[in-house]
Amino acid sequence: MPTWALHVDADLDEVNRHWAALDAAGMLAAAEVDDTAIIYFARRPDDPPLDGRLEHIADRDWHERWRDGLTPIRAGRWTVTPSWLATGGTDELLIDPGQAFGTGHHETTVGCLEALDALSLRGRTVLDVGTGTGVLAIAAARAGAVATAVDVDPLATTAASDNARRNRVSIAVVTGTLDRVAGRTFDVVVANLDSAMLIAAAGGLARVVAPDGVLVASGVSNPRSDEVAGALTAVGLSVEVSTGHEWSLLRARRTDG
Ligand SMILES: C[S@@+](CC[C@H](N)C(=O)[O-])C[C@H]1O[C@@H](n2cnc3c(N)ncnc32)[C@H](O)[C@@H]1O
Known part of the structure; x- marks a missing residue:
């Protein structure tokens, strides 16, 4: 279970550019909230490729917080949409990622x-x-x-x-x-x-x-x-x-x- 969140002044494109290194640092998920990327880790990341504020969080909170930060995203003809944000659009692909x-x-x-x-x-x-x-x-x-x-x-x-x-x-x-x-x-x-x-x-x-x-x-x-x-x-x-x-x-x- 992740216990650390890194708050970075960046968007998810920037996070994606460093995905491989973040992955190696134990990243489990990332979300963008109010122009800040929040990257969740299973362990305290030693040398993350992005600078930011590291926060220790309670196990039970991380998944809920991450879900709250997910937004719909356009890909091809689809808008991949967290299922709890469904609006009924015919282009929506409804996804609840679970884990x-x-x-x-x-x-x-x-x-x-x-x-x-x-x-x-x-x-x-x-x-x-x-x-x-x-x-x-x-x-x-x-x-x-x-x-x-x-x-x-x-x-x-x-x-x-x-x-x-x-x-x-x-x-x-x-x-x-x-x-x-x-x-x-x-x-x-x-x-x-x-x-x-x-x-x-x-x-x-x-x-x-x-x-x-x-x-x-x-x-x-x-x-x-x-x-x-x-x-x-x-x-x-x-x-x-x-x-x-x-x-x-x-x-x-x-x-x-
Ligand atoms: C990078 S994710 C891709 C998820 C999704 N298809 C997407 O494009 O977003 C890779 C997935 O491959 C699965 N996986 C890893 N090794 C595998 C294997 N040998 N055979 C089948 N699935 C595997 C993992 O469990 C994980 O869910």
Whole structure:
């Protein structure tokens, strides 16, 4: 449970630019409140990459405070909206993150939502590897896809199922790794993981992409994009890299398709 909050005179874009270092310092969540970013940590951060006021907080307070700071965020055609702020807009993707990753505020999630938005998904099969809150699978389902969501973390798969219900879509939710869907293929595979995991899972990811399908891979810090692209190329994918502020998004297709 986090016990520390760092109050920084910055917006969430600035926080996103330092996400990898904050993550290494034990960050669990971040929110913007009244032009101040509040970053929550599981432990006292030794050398955080952003200067600010460090506050020790009671365990029971942090999650409530973090939720209070969440705001809707625009990504592609969607406004990813904390479920308690729903207004009934048809563009709202309602997410209660619980303890899962995927409020929509991270650059990698926004990138994946935009990449999904650029694809024609109606009637296509979509696999979301590392679904977190389910935000990507739910966006795909809302766009007419038949979506399957996989996550190793049972707290994430519970959140993803609950969020699917909130959005009145049905998605197949699987607790486990990519192995749980081995032998199947999908028109679109989206994997917002991290560089090491993408490299380790490259072969498995390539095998679940349908011959004329596409893999959208994210969670890759810019300096590691060549390395991840190399691993995906080595397993028979042709890869296109889009470089963002701090994170790269990779689109890959099978070359034997
Ligand atoms: C960065 S979050 C992405 C959440 C969401 N898809 C998004 O884009 O905001 C990565 C998720 O991958 C999950 N994960 C980590 N290793 C995994 C693995 N080997 N197989 C499946 N899921 C994994 C984590 O539990 C976490 O929920």
